[in-house]
Amino acid sequence: AQSVTQLDSQVPVFEEAPVELRCNYSSSVSVYLFWYVQYPNQGLQLLLKYLSGSTLVKGINGFEAEFNKSQTSFHLRKPSVHISDTAEYFCAVTRGYSTLTFGKGTMLLVSP
């Protein structure tokens, strides 16, 4: 079975500061990893994904994530956040023909 752990339920940061949202997964086989963002009262939007190849993945809105197989991590980073980045962020994993498993989510709170 696969599982996802998002270590922080909330991350408060000031505008223009860098941020890292942590995600660790467990699986005995190769996985595919995703980060989704959910703005208030909206659906989920795909930020970025890792399927194979380069371990550094760039996504929309200036976000990037690095797949680290030895540490089973897929942390999300942004060098400078905006107020508009305030949202819930979900890390998710799938093993191939299995269903998508979500982490519990991290609320990013950006203040001026």
Place this chain on the structure above:
Amino acid sequence: DTEVTQTPKHLVMGMTNKKSLKCEQHMGHRAMYWYKQKAKKPPELMFVYSYEKLSINESVPSRFSPECPNSSLLNLHLHALQPEDSALYLCASSLIAGAETQYFGPGTRLLVL
């Protein structure tokens, strides 16, 4: 275009009502999904349709009845719901079921009185 549309955006229904949620995609995806999301929680998978056939039912109560009339359309029929069924219902689609990226719709916010 990676758009999944859902109607209605909001729905209020009584416990004796029958209503339906609708989801549509025109990306040629052959897998479609229904998720339920409670406040401050991740989405929970309810159903998966693959090539218009139900492939996964995550032990969802029979008061929720999915239907996939064609490859672009997915419905969720609701009957005799309980107040605890109030949630955001999300539809998603992917090229095929499994590893492919899932694209989500904006959701229908359901309130059961």
